[in-house]
Amino acid sequence: MCTAPLTAVGRSVPRREGADKVTGRARYTDDIAVPGAWYGRTIRSTIARGAIRSLTLDPAFDWSRVVVVSADDIPGENVVQLIRDDQPVLAPNGGEIRHKEEPILLLAAPDRATLEDAASHIHIEYELATPVSDIGSATEVFSTVDIAKGDVASAQREADLVVEREFRVGLQEQLYIEPQGAIAFPEADGTIRVIGSLQCPYYVHRALKRALKLSDQQAVVVQAETGGGFGGKEEYPSIVAVHAALLARKAGRPVRLIYDRHEDLAATTKRHPGVIRHRTGVKEDGTLVFQDIEIVLDGGAYCTLTPVVLSRAAIHAAGAYSCPNVRIRARAVATNTPPNGAFRGFGAPQSLFAAELMVEHVAERLGVSSVDLRRKWMLRLGDTTATGQVLSESVGSELVLDAALKNAPAVRPSDRPTVRRGRGLSLVFHGSGFTGSGEKKLQGTIAFEALADGTFRILTASTEIGQGTKTIFCQLAADALGVGMDKVDLAPQDTSLVPDSGPTVASRTAMIVGRLVQDAATEVKERLKREKAPLRVEKSYIQPDSIHWDETTYRGDAYPVYAWACTIADVDVDMTTGEVRVSDLITAVDCGKALHPVMAEGQIEGGCLQAVGWATIEEIKMQDGGYQNDRLATYLIPTALDAPRIRTILVENPYSRGPFGAKGIGELPMDGPAPAIIAAIHDATGVWLDEIPATPEKVLAACASR
Amino acid sequence: MRFTLNGRTVSLDVVGTRRLLDALREDLHLTGTKEGCGEGECGACSVLIDGEVVDSCLIAVGQVEGREVTTVEGLADGGRLTALQQAFIEHGAAQCGICTPGMLLAAHVLVQQSRQLTADDVREGLAGNLCRCTGYTKIIDAVLSCTK
Numbered sequence: 001m002c003t004a005p006l007t008a009v010g011r012s013v014p015r016r017e018g019a020d021k022v023t024g025r026a027r028y029t030d031d032i033a034v035p036g037a038w039y040g041r042t043i044r045s046t047i048a049r050g051a052i053r054s055l056t057l058d059p060a061f062d063w064s065r066v067v068v069v070s071a072d073d074i075p076g077e078n079v080v081q082l083i084r085d086d087q088p089v090l091a092p093n094g095g096e097i098r099h100k101e102e103p104i105l106l107l108a109a110p111d112r113a114t115l116e117d118a119a120s121h122i123h124i125e126y127e128l129a130t131p132v133s134d135i136g137s138a139t140e141v142f143s144t145v146d147i148a149k150g151d152v153a154s155a156q157r158e159a160d161l162v163v164e165r166e167f168r169v170g171l172q173e174q175l176y177i178e179p180q181g182a183i184a185f186p187e188a189d190g191t192i193r194v195i196g197s198l199q200c201p202y203y204v205h206r207a208l209k210r211a212l213k214l215s216d217q218q219a220v221v222v223q224a225e226t227g228g229g230f231g232g233k234e235e236y237p238s239i240v241a242v243h244a245a246l247l248a249r250k251a252g253r254p255v256r257l258i259y260d261r262h263e264d265l266a267a268t269t270k271r272h273p274g275v276i277r278h279r280t281g282v283k284e285d286g287t288l289v290f291q292d293i294e295i296v297l298d299g300g301a302y303c304t305l306t307p308v309v310l311s312r313a314a315i316h317a318a319g320a321y322s323c324p325n326v327r328i329r330a331r332a333v334a335t336n337t338p339p340n341g342a343f344r345g346f347g348a349p350q351s352l353f354a355a356e357l358m359v360e361h362v363a364e365r366l367g368v369s370s371v372d373l374r375r376k377w378m379l380r381l382g383d384t385t386a387t388g389q390v391l392s393e394s395v396g397s398e399l400v401l402d403a404a405l406k407n408a409p410a411v412r413p414s415d416r417p418t419v420r421r422g423r424g425l426s427l428v429f430h431g432s433g434f435t436g437s438g439e440k441k442l443q444g445t446i447a448f449e450a451l452a453d454g455t456f457r458i459l460t461a462s463t464e465i466g467q468g469t470k471t472i473f474c475q476l477a478a479d480a481l482g483v484g485m486d487k488v489d490l491a492p493q494d495t496s497l498v499p500d501s502g503p504t505v506a507s508r509t510a511m512i513v514g515r516l517v518q519d520a521a522t523e524v525k526e527r528l529k530r531e532k533a534p535l536r537v538e539k540s541y542i543q544p545d546s547i548h549w550d551e552t553t554y555r556g557d558a559y560p561v562y563a564w565a566c567t568i569a570d571v572d573v574d575m576t577t578g579e580v581r582v583s584d585l586i587t588a589v590d591c592g593k594a595l596h597p598v599m600a601e602g603q604i605e606g607g608c609l610q611a612v613g614w615a616t617i618e619e620i621k622m623q624d625g626g627y628q629n630d631r632l633a634t635y636l637i638p639t640a641l642d643a644p645r646i647r648t649i650l651v652e653n654p655y656s657r658g659p660f661g662a663k664g665i666g667e668l669p670m671d672g673p674a675p676a677i678i679a680a681i682h683d684a685t686g687v688w689l690d691e692i693p694a695t696p697e698k699v700l701a702a703c704a705s706r
Numbered sequence: 707m708r709f710t711l712n713g714r715t716v717s718l719d720v721v722g723t724r725r726l727l728d729a730l731r732e733d734l735h736l737t738g739t740k741e742g743c744g745e746g747e748c749g750a751c752s753v754l755i756d757g758e759v760v761d762s763c764l765i766a767v768g769q770v771e772g773r774e775v776t777t778v779e780g781l782a783d784g785g786r787l788t789a790l791q792q793a794f795i796e797h798g799a800a801q802c803g804i805c806t807p808g809m810l811l812a813a814h815v816l817v818q819q820s821r822q823l824t825a826d827d828v829r830e831g832l833a834g835n836l837c838r839c840t841g842y843t844k845i846i847d848a849v850l851s852c853t854k
Contacts, residue, residue, distance in 0.1 A: 021803030024738020024778035031737035227804025466802025605841030632747035
């Protein structure tokens with residue numbers, strides 16, 4: 001370990017690309033001018049389920065200035081490369097349609113007017129089938145997860161009180177402010193280069209190779225400056241990039257495929273909606289006896305990342321609590337809606353919402369404070385989780401609970417006569433890094449170079465999407481080397497230049513890849529004592545021997561470590577309109593070590609507000625298998641006026657294998673606010689909502705039926 | 707048509723109904739102004755017209771004839787960042803950065819005001835500009851640090 005004083009880590013140094021971002025110099029995908037490039041567009045299904053009976057290009061239209069790509073033009077396999085091979089790149093003529101907005105044809109033209117004109121001269125006829133519209137009517141199962149600890153069946157006899165409740169959570173759009181987009185460049189030697197807005201260059205690389213039948217070298221993926229991701233640019237950019245590449249290949253020229261907001265909202269992945277049922281048994285004195293939990297998530301029409309989302313949902317379902325007998329049965333089902341996919345928290349916000357509200361319901365039935373009950377139940381050092389993982393270090397449950405309570409001022413009643421104010425609290429944990437053996441299988445690799453001019457270069461595929469990757473990696477390297485940050489630079493996220501350090505997801509970048517950066521820099525420093533620059537080292541993730549995970553039984557160390565958060569939300573409920581406004585939010589987060597306090601706070605505050613939106617105003621209504629609110633005028637996210645003042649308390653509780661003690665916290669802030677808000681609404685009004693978002697309609701209905 | 711753009715007169719030979727956003731980005735190659743929704747909801751395309759914040763996706767370029775347009779590229783003076791730009795960096799008000807140009811222009815109007823601003827004033831002044839990264843807290847802190 002580095003023992004020299006830290007000069008970069010722990011300091012809120014200026015963001016690497018900050019000056020470019022405040023002057024308008026930063027180049028996002030659509031900002032890149034490409035002379036001679038054509039404009040691309042996707043033609044999508046207007047039905048939710050059925051088959052394509054015919055595809056007709058109107059013979060009266062002049063198609064000579066338009067490129068049309070169908071499934072027949074795919075040189076490789078008609079598969080979007082991910083977990084399962086169920087999703088086609090383009091639905092073929094005669095083929096099945098499984099959801100509204102499913103891509104069928106691609107068009108490119110030299111100008112937008114021709115493109116629009118061409119699109120209006122395509123006629124698609126369908127055989128209609130009855131769509132499966134919701135979880136209740138779904139029969140096809142994508143995946144299941146079963147977790148068992150102790151013996152719930154026999155423990156039921158020991159419980160003095162059993163509380164049962166069912167909870168529902170809705171769809172949510174990531175709503176990165178920069179819509180999806182990619183530009184593809186065909187090159188004379190058969191190489192296809194794609195520049196795009198994306199989180200995971202190597203996901204896109206694999207998808208291009210498979211659909212376009214390219215070699216490792218022929219597929220090149222470059223990340224442009226990316227205007228937010230939140231998981232929405234984890235897997236979906238593979239589709240955009242492959243589509244752009246198919247058009248560029250056929251057109252023989254660069255093609256830009258940039259979604260507008262309407263298309264982005266209508267067609268791209270959302271957070272999985274779900275139904276979570278809990279049965280919790282306790283003794284008279286509040287001792288937790290058993291938790292019996294059933295989770296059903298709606299995966300939509302194709303598998304995408306659903307089994308992994310379900311896995312994270314199941315592993316977090318018992319909450320941050322120690323229970324001797326736990327049974328978790330989880331399944332993800334298929335419906336004929338656009339596929340759901342990665343979104344910050346990745347299943348955990350859904351299951352933790354239910355787990356946290358169960359603490360409230362049990363406390364209410366027992367007539368005790370829910371904070372006291374949390375103290376009694378919460379996981380502490382040495383305790384065992386639902387998967388049988390013994391928590392051996394950096395357990396911050398009590399630290400964050402104490403820190404949040406200490407910093408929360410007393411609730412003052414509202415001075416508006418129709419408004420009632422209430423307060424709610426939640427305590428959550430979130431596994432940092434990939435689940436189970438994920439990191440071991442992936443073996444993320446980075447390279448680190450000492451250059452002849454005395455500077456250093458970090459080579460990773462980990463992307464900057466606003467969360468601070470570029471800055472933090474330079475801080476870690478500078479302190480590991482004992483040099484100034486001006487001596488360290490980053491190679492661009494270009495698959496022809498950098499090794500595959502894995503996707504920028506799962507709260508893994510700072511903790512897992514960051515540690516590789518620290519270790520590589522430390523090794524380079526040592527080698528420079530004997531050798532001369534230039535030199536290069538590569539470092540791959542090696543799973544410590546102490547981590548054991550059994551994928552088949554779901555037993556063992558589900559995550560290397562957990563980050564912890566306690567959130568206190570104050571809400572104002574207008575009893576005449578049912579409107580809920582979160583007025584204040586305090587969150588205490590055990591992040592291990594704050595590598596960059598301002599960025600850590602910023603990421604936490606942004607995540608909390610995303611959760612406030614999910615809990616209160618972000619609602620998607622379905623109509624005929626599509627989203628009714630598929631425009632920004634109807635899908636609302638919090639504005640500066642809706643947002644509470646968010647106060648972050650960073651608690652440092654180092655993790656020995658994190659870089660300088662840091663743990664991953666990217667997703668954690670999405671977990672806590674929703675249950676805290678629902679508890680606060682109960683505190684204000686006396687009614688319990690079991691479903692989010694807590695729209696005015698739901699609040700008024702609940703108050704009326706009391 | 708002619709108008710003043712970031713202090714310089716520009717003339718453009720395009721149809722007057724073209725969106726100001728497209729004229730800026732594609733004809734004048736100033737890509738700092740972003741398109742987030744194309745229907746006046748997100749504020750990523752905010753520019754100043756005669757000192758007022760306007761969504762450039764809702765304005766036809768013909769409407770700015772003879773007027774003064776400021777984009778994010780016009781804020782820094784000869785490469786020297788304004789106090790507000792500097793504050794955005796220091797306070798962590800820019801994360802992914804896509805809302806930042808529009809947010810800066812809306813904030814610029816606020817900090818030019820002679821009255822004392824409260825956090826609520828800033829929230830109201832920025833309510834037309836959506837940010838999905840920051841939760842707004844750092845943006846509000848940055849703006850307040852530059853107010854009189």
